Amino acid sequence: MPRTIxxxxxxxxxxxxxHGSGGKLSHELITEVFVPLFDNEFLGxxxxxxxxxxxxxxxxxxxSYVVSxxxxxxxxxxxxxxxxxxxxxxxxxxxxxxxxxxxxIEEGLPISDLRLIMTSIKKAAEEAGVQVxxxxxxVVDKGSADQLFINTTGVxxxxxxxxxxxxNARPGDKVIxxxxxxxxxxxxxxxxxxxxFSSPVESDCAPLNRLVAEMLGSGVxxxxxxxxxxxxxxxxxxxxxVSSHVGIEITExxxxxxxxxxxxxxxxxxxxxxxxxEGKLVAVVSADGVxxxxxxxxxxxxxxxxxxxxxxxxxxxxxVVMKTGxxxxxxxxxxxxxxxxxxx
Numbered sequence: 001m002p003r004t005i006x007x008x009x010x011x012x013x014x015x016x017x018x019h020g021s022g023g024k025l026s027h028e029l030i031t032e033v034f035v036p037l038f039d040n041e042f043l044g045x046x047x048x049x050x051x052x053x054x055x056x057x058x059x060x061x062x063x064s065y066v067v068s069x070x071x072x073x074x075x076x077x078x079x080x081x082x083x084x085x086x087x088x089x090x091x092x093x094x095x096x097x098x099x100x101x102x103x104x105i106e107e108g109l110p111i112s113d114l115r116l117i118m119t120s121i122k123k124a125a126e127e128a129g130v131q132v133x134x135x136x137x138x139v140v141d142k143g144s145a146d147q148l149f150i151n152t153t154g155v156x157x158x159x160x161x162x163x164x165x166x167x168n169a170r171p172g173d174k175v176i177x178x179x180x181x182x183x184x185x186x187x188x189x190x191x192x193x194x195x196x197f198s199s200p201v202e203s204d205c206a207p208l209n210r211l212v213a214e215m216l217g218s219g220v221x222x223x224x225x226x227x228x229x230x231x232x233x234x235x236x237x238x239x240x241x242v243s244s245h246v247g248i249e250i251t252e253x254x255x256x257x258x259x260x261x262x263x264x265x266x267x268x269x270x271x272x273x274x275x276x277x278e279g280k281l282v283a284v285v286s287a288d289g290v291x292x293x294x295x296x297x298x299x300x301x302x303x304x305x306x307x308x309x310x311x312x313x314x315x316x317x318x319x320v321v322m323k324t325g326x327x328x329x330x331x332x333x334x335x336x337x338x339x340x341x342x343x344x
Contacts (some may be wrong), residue, residue: 005225015109020139028085028254029137033115037122042098042133049131052098057095057158061085065150068342072115074202075278077150078117080344082124083207083278085154090209091225091281093164093216094156096128099309102136106145117148122248128207130154162216168223169244171313176292177281178297178307179204180256181233185275185340186264199260199285206279206302218296219334220289225280229344231335234273237320238334239308244284248320250332252309274335276343284312 018025042050056143061084070077082099089096100119105114125132187203189195208227209294215222224244228236233255241248257272265272278304287291297306320332 001176006260015105015107015111015114015139017107017139017141018139019302020105026137033111033118034135036049037118037123038132040131040133042131043135044111050098050100052133052155054097054157056160059089059092059156059158060154061088062151062153063088065152065344066146066342067188067344068146069188069191070113070147072203073187075205076117078120079124079149080205080278081150081152081202082121082128082130083205084329084344085152085205086130086209087227087278087281087296089154089156089163090212091227092156092158093162093212093222093225094158095213096130096154096156096209098133098155099125099130099133099152100133100193101150102148102213103138104145105137105139106147107139107142109147114148124207128209129183131335138209142334164222164225166224166226166240166243168314169240169246169248169284170223171246171312171314172198172287173223173284174287174308175237175248175250175310176285176290176294176297177233177255177307177309178208178281178283178303179279180258180261181228181277181280182190182257182261182270182272182275184278185232185270185343188266188343189268189340195264197260197264198329199258201260201264202260204277204279204302208279208281208302211281211297211300211303214296214300215283215293218289218293220296221286221323222283222295223286225284228277228282230276232272232274232276233282234320234332235334237332240282240284241320244312245317247313247316247318248310249313250320250322252324254307254309256305256307270339273332274339275341278344
């Protein structure tokens with residue numbers, strides 16, 4: 001006898017393939033789980049696309065999130081998806097406005113977990129001041145995915161006069177880091193491998209668009225902004241050096257690293273310079289205004305530990321050199337291979 005699917009029993013249990021069929025269960029999943037959290041003038045219409053009115057310079061980005069596990073200290077895949085996309089927009093100087101959220105859900109995912117993640121998306125979007133205006137849901141056979149994958153697309157607006165690019169760094173500029181590195185990567189790997197440290201490590205996952213707005217409002221000339229995610233700080237600095245055809249020199253002792261993260265990296269054989277972050281930014285700024293900008297950043301919730309970590313130089317273009325705590329110098333290259341897979 002064909003199985004009768006009851007919303008009363010299944011919607012409070014686990015995702016079924018029928019939730020991706022486009023039929024009754026798909027509709028109920030959308031109307032009972034998604035719409036109540038994200039209802040707005042665009043999404044509430046449930047049209048095939050959101051119709052938006054935009055004027056001026058547009059920033060547009062897209063990203064996919066496959067982090068494992070989907071819950072980790074300090075966040076989850078939903079918060080990560082929103083913050084990662086918002087931050088990508090902010091690094092171009094844009095004010096994030098709208099997001100799309102597309103879910104690829106593995107059959108068997110508990111509905112309770114999905115609700116937690118969607119609530120996390122709602123909270124992160126509210127903090128960032130963005131609206132989720134459209135989305136999509138697909139369900140795949142058990143074993144065809146790893147619980148949940150999320151794709152996000154973000155749209156933002158760039159004000160006139162804002163010109164931020166990885167190609168804008170000039171010799172004489174200063175390099176600022178907004179806080180300690182390595183927190184996100186170590187938080188995820190510790191949860192994945194069941195590691196316990198004397199001082200718990202939490203992901204730094206956070207939306208940085210309000211911080212960037214305050215930085216732009218300071219009047220200081222900001223040339224480059226980047227969030228050092230996969231590949232860590234080292235890879236990000238190398239990208240900037242290559243794009244701008246300049247050298248970058250940093251000082252090891254000026255780079256903030258939490259003791260718990262440093263200890264975990266030593267235990268696991270990682271270099272914190274290459275460990276992913278999801279709530280930090282690197283700024284290349286004119287030397288004239290660096291102290292004013294630091295003062296602004298240090299008043300921020302997510303940037304109290306901001307520090308000058310180096311200089312932009314004309315020598316060795318395309319290369320990053322670090323002065324170590326021992327007084328020696330070493331080349332800091334881009335990450336080779338995959339140090340921590342499935343980190344975002």
